[in-house]
Amino acid sequence: MRNITRIRESSFEETVQKVISYLYASGDTNEKRSIYYDGWDGLAASAVLRAIAENPPPSLLKEFDLIIHVDCLRWKSQRALQRAIAEQLKLPRQLMAVFDKQDEEDDFSGVDEGSRAALADATRGIYQATRNLSYLVILHNGSASEPDLASLGVAQHGWFSSNSKSKVLWTFRGMLRLNPELTRDMDDASHFYLKSERPSRDNPYMLFGIDPTVNPVKSLRFLGLDHCKDSSGEEQEEKEQGRQPMEFFQSLWVLDISHMDWELDLIPGAIEQAAGSIRDVHINKGRIWGSNLAWRQLQNLRKLRVIEPTSSWETGNLDEFNGMEKLELLDLSGNTEIQVLPSLSGATGLKTLVLDGCIGLERVGTDQLPRSLESFSLDAGKGGEAKLMCISMAGCTRLTDFIMRGSFARLEELDMSHTAVKTLDLRNPVVEAPHLQRVILLACERLRAILWPAKGMQQLRMLCIDTRGEAMEDIPSSSKKLERHECCYANVAIVDVKFVQSLVTRDRSSSLPDLSYLGIKFCWNTNKFCVNLCMSATTKDYGHNYINKEKTGQPLVEAAAIPKASYNTYMDIAASKIPTTCSNEDISAMQLQPLDFHVEIGEGTSTAAVRSRQGIEAVTFVMNRVESLHLHDNFPITTVIPEHILFPTWDTEATVMWRGLKWCRVERCPKLNTVFIIPEVVSYHRELETFQAADLLTAHIIWRRQRPPIRRKPYIPEMDDIDLGASFGKLRSIHLHYCPRLVYVLPLQWFKIARQPYFPNLEAIHISCCGDLSQIFPMERGFESREGVEEFPSLKYLNLYELPKLQQICTSRILAPKLEAIILRGCWSLRRLPATNRDGGRPPVMVDCEKDWWEKLEWDGMDAGHHPSQFAPRHSMYYRKPRLLRGSVLR
Incomplete structure (x- = not known):
């Protein structure tokens, strides 16, 4: 040494x-x-x-x-x-x-x-x-x-x-x-x-400043007794003569009793005198209480520890700690026989509560706890004997330190709503809760992570999380209905997208059916689940646009009026008077209901904030499982999924391909430039059926392809045969309104396979008030069809409104054999309609348009199925003022 x-x-x-x-x-x-x-x-x-x-x-x-x-x-x-x-x-x-x-x-x-x-x-x-x-x-x-x-x-x-x-x-x-x-x-x-140099051991009194020549009893501040016993003779003598008055109790600050039973037989008035002085009581494997001692009498007590007492103390009196406003710490560790926790709501200054080893408790509820609580610990051990069924810390707004360890074989519900907890640790072997079904964390503004067991919690039936600080008033009734059907319901509202990491677990050691090359899966059973994930910093729009559904997976469609134009050439014609034979379901702006896995991205959040590898992989996994997406009122976002997530700096076999997305709605995002960036070597939007966009002031393109970096391997394990032709294979309708800077919608050059059509199921195209739109589906040279014609085999309805620069729907000519109705207003640069090849006695295609525009159309002839006789034009009698040339300005 x-x-x-x-x-x-x-x-x-x-x-x-x-x-x-x-x-x-x-x-x-x-x-x-x-x-x-x-x-x-x-x-x-x-x-x-x-x-x-x-x-x-x-x-x-x-x-x-x-x-x-x-x-x-x-x-x-x-x-x-x-x-x-x-x-x-x-x-x-x-x-x-x-x-x-x-x-x-x-x-x-x-x-x-x-x-x-x-x-x-x-x-x-x-x-x-x-x-x-x-x-x-x-x-x-x-x-x-x-x-x-x-x-x-x-x-x-x-x-x-x-x-x-x-x-x-x-x-x-x-x-x-x-x-x-x-x-x-x-x-x-x-x-x-x-x-x-320490003081001499021959004079230990110097350590405490005590003069041994003076009787210290009356000024004693600290008393510690460990393994002390009364001798048999003294005990008998005390019984005969009576106990001596404990004068020291009046001045005592700290009482520490360990490994001894000592029933305080205090003189009358001693408790009242000690109530103003004693501050700390520590009892370890011992006892001091008797019939004349109640904790609430010690109003000045700051710390009380009763650990593994030799005799259980009465807890049936629920106001045991009523009025103890100065109590800061209560440690009841090892009290295995306590079944009901005394009410602590009257201990308004309590900061720390320790219930380690209290396995007899059946419930820890909000009504029993004060709002001042900052630290809570409950260790049930590994025996699996804990009887707790519910732990609710809801309303403890100052709670920051929450420790739960051991085996909770009967625990079904954990409610941490309105607390300040940052991390909730449920990992094995820290916590074993095989029957935990409900985890609720509403209004947990400081919550940053939930740590799940490696294999998740497959028994989970309800997961409600809200980190915005403005929680919903109650758990949605739909969640209770789904729980009765043994369906996991997850209602998650978060401010920061990085919290998505807490919805998944990683288990690289086992073979997983979902994205096994990342070892990622959801923390619940994905066979039956309904997820509503809202990423927004505000609650003002959350949930108001959707109607509760009784059965998951069935979207509800409501009709709406034709969108109002920002500028209208025909001010004397009401939109409702425009004749149409198209069904509302196909061409009107639709009110869509969230599907089984719905994501809403609102104000104040963005996926661009995710930078770590773990975060990017979690976002990639979740977005590939989304079925419905609503992006709205988001000012900073420039694209839904930025390039650093699509193309990370490390070699990975995963990217966001929106494998499960069925409908998407994007609106009121003023800085959005490109809605979706598409890696050109993968299949994309295979399940997408409906796309809507509105009020995107700076958007230039909806879908833009991009080649991945050379370092990135394009192999996707779930797709042995990369079927690029499956991209947009189920798309049924496109609805765009008021995107004034939009130049085109979707390039067609990269996912064409052989003679397959680009959009085999596209039925309706509805575009209005997009002043810069010149082409809807442009093509690069060399990708056009050899016949110069692209077929849209299912297209029925074409609604184009106030598109003054639109010259072509597609670079190639279009053949739409099932076309039924066309409505056009203000598309003065468009010179061609799709060919229909009407035969078999089918009625001509209804076309509602301006008369002078109709007269300037170009035709390919009857042999090409492109002839005026195959259309039935309908012109409004009031589409312009008499004696007023189109484009004139009144002065």
């Missing part, structure tokens, strides 16, 4: 000055860079260091250019220590923001706080700030190892430091003092060890 220098000064002030003397370069520790101070066997070491840091003498200020005081006795992580040093150095805000950004990323990823390492950017910044300075670091170390400040960026001698006077003065926390074995591993040339 290394030599330890002992300080013999007796007073605290003298000890501080003595420690300071070892910090000067001219002293005995000139070559010692690290000085460890142990205090009086660990006592008062931090107090000495704090006194030096808070009141350094002028000579010490001259000795060092900088004094850095870091108190990390409550140890968190290396990163927290690095942040504390950076704050002392007052590093630039942009560098401090790196800590916030990475901590937030780790919060959503579920990274344990103790595992968070130092940041490289901060290490460089700290080194630049300290390398040319002489400094003194005063560190209260709460970790279990020697601090390695060099790894955090603090420039030390031998690390190219220009000043060799720099020193580190540090200590361990009291109960984790420096291990003598650890000193053998330290460099004796650079380390110096100090400790204060």
Whole structure:
């Protein structure tokens, strides 16, 4: 063991000055860079260091250019220590923001706080700030190892430091003092060890400032009794003569009883006198209560610990702690016989509640807990004997530390609504809850992660999460109906898209049917589920556009009026008067109901914020399972899924292909430029049936293809044969309204297979008020059909309204044999209609349009199925004012 220098000064002030003397370069520790101070066997070491840091003498200020005081006795992580040093150095805000950004990323990823390492950017910044300075670091170390400040960026001698006077003065926390074995591993040339000489054991009273010549009973503050027993003779004598009055109880502050039964037989009035003085009561494997003691009588009590009592105490009195406003800590660990938790709502100052080992409790409810609670711990052990069926912490708005461990064989419901919990840990072997069916976290604004067991919770029936701070008033009634049908219902409303990581689990060890190449699956049973995922910072639009459905999977369609134009050439004609034979279901703007897996992206959120690999993989998995998507009122978003998620920097076999998406609605996103970016080597939108877009002021294109980077492998395991022809194979309708900068909708050149049509099931195209639209489906050269004609075999309805620049529907000519109705207004640049090839006695196609536009159309002739006789034009008599030329301006 290394030599330890002992300080013999007796007073605290003298000890501080003595420690300071070892910090000067001219002293005995000139070559010692690290000085460890142990205090009086660990006592008062931090107090000495704090006194030096808070009141350094002028000579010490001259000795060092900088004094850095870091108190990390409550140890968190290396990163927290690095942040504390950076704050002392007052590093630039942009560098401090790196800590916030990475901590937030780790919060959503579920990274344990103790595992968070130092940041490289901060290490460089700290080194630049300290390398040319002489400094003194005063560190209260709460970790279990020697601090390695060099790894955090603090420039030390031998690390190219220009000043060799720099020193580190540090200590361990009291109960984790420096291990003598650890000193053998330290460099004796650079380390110096100090400790204060403890008082003589022959006079232990000096430790407490007690004069043994004076009777201390009347001023006794602390009483600790461990394994104490009354002798048989004294016990009999007390019975005969009566117990002596316990005068000390009147002045006592702390009572610590361990391994003994002691029924306090207090004199009349003793409790009333002690109520104003006693603050802490600790009972471990013992007992002090009797018929004349009630906890609520001790109104000044701050801490009460009753751990594994030898005799159960009465809890049937539900107001046991009523009025104990100063009680801050209540520890009932090991009370296995407690079945009903006493009401603590009257203990309005209670901050910490420990119920470890209370396996007899059947319920922990909101009505039993105060709102002031900040920390809660319940460890049921591994025996599986816990009787708890429900744990509800709802309404404990200050609760930040929630610990649940052990086996909860009967637990069915966990409600953490309106709490400040950041992470909910349900992982095995931390928690075993095989019958947990309902997890509710409404109005949990600070919630960042839920850690599930590796294989999820397949028995889960209800998952309700709202991190926006404005929770719904109650659990939706539809969730209760689905729960009765053994269907998992997940209603999730989040502000940050990164929280999506908490909806999935990773199990790379087993073969999974869903995205097994990532080892990702949902935390619930996906055979029967209904998911409503809302990503928005506000609740004002959430849920108002949808009608509750009794049966999942059946979309409800409602008719709506033709969209109002931003500019109308025909102000004297009401939209409702425009003749049509088209069904409302096919051509009108539809009110769609969310399907079994619905995602809503609203105001204040964006997928662009997801940057980590774990987050990107989770978003990719979830988006490929979405069935209905509603994106609305989102100002910052420029595309639904940005390129860094579609094409990550690492080699991966996954990308967002929207495999399950059936309908999509996008509206009121003023910065949206491209709705969907499509990797050109994969099948895309295979299930999409309906697409709607409205009020996209800057959108130039709806679907834009993009070639993946060369580093990325295009192989998709779930698609042995990449059938690009399946893209958009089920698309039935396209509805676009007021996208004034839209140039085209969808290029057709990359997913054409042989002679298959591009859109075999497309029935309706409805586009209005898109002033810059020139082509709907453009084609590059070399991809046109050899016959120069592209067939739309199912197209029935074509509704084009106020598209002044539209020249072509498609670069090639169009054949639509099932075409039934066309409605056009304000499409003055369009010169051709689709060919229909009407035969078999079918009625001609109804065309509602302007008369002068009809007269200027171009035709290919009867042989091409493109002749005016195959159409039935209908012209309004009032489409323009008499004596007014089209395009004229009144002055």
